[in-house]
């Protein structure tokens with residue numbers, strides 16, 4: 374079996390893989406990096422609330438525990454007809470494959486940093502470190518996209534710079550073609566976030582489009598629509614949402630018009646019983662408007678695991694599991710303050726209990742994928758240092774709050 378992409382939805386399968394390898398199955402994971410960064414905690418990692426090791430999951434270690442071969446490479450191609458995946462310069466044949474390769478920000482030029490996969494943000498972390506540790510370093514960052522990811526990242530970065538007295542050393546500019554930040558969320562939440570951003574000196578350019586950044590003498594030059602002059606900046610982050618990775622369309626697997634692989638609610642690819650897909654890269658039949666968010670990827674994880682087990686055992690006596698999304702998937706955005714911004718459909722509320730709940734759920738979720746000798750520590754600035762209780766109420770463990 375070849376597992377392609379160690380994303381949020383793949384984690385339960387990796388944890389269960391020991392039973393598959395013990396039964397004699399050969400399992401390989403192909404993933405371009407050793408670590409998976411947990412999206413729920415990455416903005417606060419950049420905001421200085423968590424350390425890097427608090428927010429990442431060691432895929433290689435999970436593989437070692439389960440006797441799974443780890444190939445640290447990007448799958449370059451998948452040939453569904455011949456049942457093989459190309460990675461690391463060779464073709465890996467499979468009897469069964471599972472895909473969880475996430476999504477990529479649409480239209481991202483090579484000169485801009487991606488928000489997906491999340492390890493792409495490491496270069497941004499390095500920029501922030503340079504400013505924090507050197508009084509002479511100045512940077513100008515442009516965040517393209519004022520959706521949940523772009524806003525949460527900018528809120529956390531701006532708060533960190535202010536706390537450290539470094540706001541004047543790092544200019545932050547947030548651009549979106551929509552006329553308000555968080556355009557898909559309630560207007561009140563949007564105003565709340567915009568006010569915080571402005572108070573921290575973030576320049577908002579709304580109703581504005583951005584040209585692809587052009588390298589210019591060690592910097593980047595970007596043109597904003599309606600502006601007389603280009604901006605000359607140091608980093609551009611592309612947080613424009615989610616589009617399908619190109620690998621899928623060339624694979625011979627059935628895809629939607631915009632390139633996502635089509636699966637049934639059991640996460641099996643249409644017409645290809647040997648291939649499963651989950652998370653952002655998959656389009657689940659029957660759910661036209663399902664947002665590409667970690668909450669759904671995380672919920673698909675156990676379904677993927679159980680249906681792979683079912684397929685490996687060729688069991689006819691038990692039914693396969695079916696993915697059913699949460700009717701409403703609330704999000705909690707961290708703001709760089711002790712207050713979290715909780716949003717569910719048309720409702721929103723900001724407050725300290727929201728951030729505490731987010732910390733609690735995030736830390737308990739990631740703890741379940743970290744080695745047992747790694748204490749789940751957050752350098753929590755907001756008085757949430759207390760260790761997690763040993764057992765969490767199951768309703769809290771599975772709350773669809775953040776991923």
Ligand SMILES: Cc1cc2nc3c(=O)[nH]c(=O)nc-3n(C[C@H](O)[C@H](O)[C@H](O)COP(=O)(O)OP(=O)(O)OC[C@H]3O[C@@H](n4cnc5c(N)ncnc54)[C@H](O)[C@@H]3O)c2cc1C
Pocket residue numbers: 377378379380381382383403404405406408409412413415416446447448449473474475476488489490491521522523525526618620651652653654665666667668669670704705774775776
């Ligand atoms: C800054 C930010 C904050 C977010 N916050 C939230 C939040 O609070 N709540 C929420 O619900 N959602 C959030 N999201 C969205 C969330 O990150 C995604 O929906 C989620 O990560 C999708 O998980 P996944 O399992 O589909 O794949 P991912 O977790 O994205 O993982 C995909 C994996 O596949 C690997 N991969 C990619 N291409 C290949 C290839 N060709 N070959 C092999 N491996 C490959 C990648 O390296 C990665 O390890 C956030 C996103 C961002 C950018």
